[in-house]
Amino acid sequence: METVVIVGSGLVGKSWAMLWASAGHQVRLYDVVPEALASAPGQIKEILTLLEAKGQLRPSKLNVQEQLELISVHPDLKEALRGATYIQENTPEALEMKRNTFQLLDALLKEVGNTTAIIGSSTSTIQGSLFTNGLSVEERSIVVHPVNPPYFVNLVELIPTPGTKPEVGIRLRGLMESLGMKPVILNKELPGFAxxxxxxxxxxxxxxxxxxxxxxxxxxxxxxxxxxxxxxxxxxxxxxxxxxxxxxxxxxxxxxxxxxxxxxxxxxxxxxxxxxxxxxxxxxxxxxxxxxxxxxxxxxxxxxxxxxxxxxxxxx
CATH class of the missing domain: 1.10.1040.10 (N-(1-d-carboxylethyl)-l-norvaline Dehydrogenase; domain 2)
Known part of the structure; x- marks a missing residue:
């Protein structure tokens, strides 16, 4: 079982939370906006309940209630990162914001002694090296670009930076496949990806x-x-x-x-x-x-x- 931290509880963040929970993983939701974070579980429950009624839930051994019990909210990002094995960042498509977020993750992961968690960014056009270069987490960071909404569209692009360790892409590809996603790994980093x-x-x-x-x-x-x-x-x-x-x-x-x-x-x-x-x-x-x-x-x-x-x- 993975312990997954979702940074950003917007539409993409909630979809990621639902995907990981459907596969039986622990999910910790974080958002800088307290109101958005507080309302996220109720919104996820409403979405899953509606999908269940229509027979449109992703295949899972868990019922809706069991999936919901795997999702928790964490107003303290530092505490959420303790013991995390995967972090999915979903901040807006702005280079400076991405850079600031990854600098924060870099510092907090050092503070909690987490040296192994993979970090994925959901950016759709920005090269990951532009906001991870020079950080200690660069070697375990990778762009993980889904198609909106990822709960229903299976493609996910995995784009390592020149500094990403090769085993990160390999491991993440396996994890994405276990969620029922269809990952592709780009062999080189370029704007806009594929x-x-x-x-x-x-x-x-x-x-x-x-x-x-x-x-x-x-x-x-x-x-x-x-x-x-x-x-x-x-x-x-x-x-x-x-x-x-x-x-x-x-x-x-x-x-x-x-x-x-x-x-x-x-x-x-x-x-x-x-x-x-x-x-x-x-x-x-x-x-x-x-x-x-x-x-x-x-x-x-x-x-x-x-x-x-x-x-x-x-x-x-």
Missing amino acids: LNRIQYAILNECWRLVNDGVLSVADVDTVMKEGLAPRYVFMGPLETAQLNAHGFVDYCQRYGQGINSVSQTMQEIPLMSGESCAEIDRQLQTILPDGQLPQRRAWRDENLARLASFKRELGL
């Missing part, structure tokens, strides 16, 4: 298609929802290409030159601002006004929960 670099490439071309008057916002999203996404739910773009020909080598021979020729027309990387940003937003507001975003997020999460259950049934 998921966001792919996502940004898609967003850049979607921007161009709207900005150049080729498609409306609604039609761009339809291309993804009704064209690419149905296949990508079950297989990645490389396997999709492999299946679209007599293997991947045949695909490259057939389409490689065409892909290169089209890609040459994609022009420079756009800066997403100004009049084009306002026009895309105007069209989005006619489809989904910002005031309806909370309901739409709940709809998204409900569908992701159903999809996660369906993929488990298929053994994917």
Whole structure:
């Protein structure tokens, strides 16, 4: 059994707490905002109870009450770190805040004599070396980037820094797999990691298609929802290409030159601002006004929960 400290009790932090508890691990929640910390257990109970009623809980040998009993709140971070084996940091996406948090963790872990706990950061674009370099915890620190919400989306990116010991990534990969996650380990550190670099490439071309008057916002999203996404739910773009020909080598021979020729027309990387940003937003507001975003997020999460259950049934 692991003793896990979750630093930050927001949406991602609560999802991490639920994931670790579902696998039978002790979870200690910490947050700098006392009110957020105090309300977290009740919110987690409400979420798990609702998921149980819908048959959407992650597979576990423990019922909801048993999972809840594994989660405790700790207003004192120093005390929470005593005996911890894994720490998951979930502070906002700001380099200075990450750096300050890791400096604090570095100091407190020294004070409590914890020299072995692995520290994961949930940053989605910032290279871990930028906020761990020079700290004594660098060799056991690693970026652990989930996809929101991680309770329903299994991918987690593991990105060691140049100073991370190799065994940290290996051990953490095993732990993530034991939670039912699908970890990938990047062999080198780079901005945006893998998921966001792919996502940004898609967003850049979607921007161009709207900005150049080729498609409306609604039609761009339809291309993804009704064209690419149905296949990508079950297989990645490389396997999709492999299946679209007599293997991947045949695909490259057939389409490689065409892909290169089209890609040459994609022009420079756009800066997403100004009049084009306002026009895309105007069209989005006619489809989904910002005031309806909370309901739409709940709809998204409900569908992701159903999809996660369906993929488990298929053994994917």
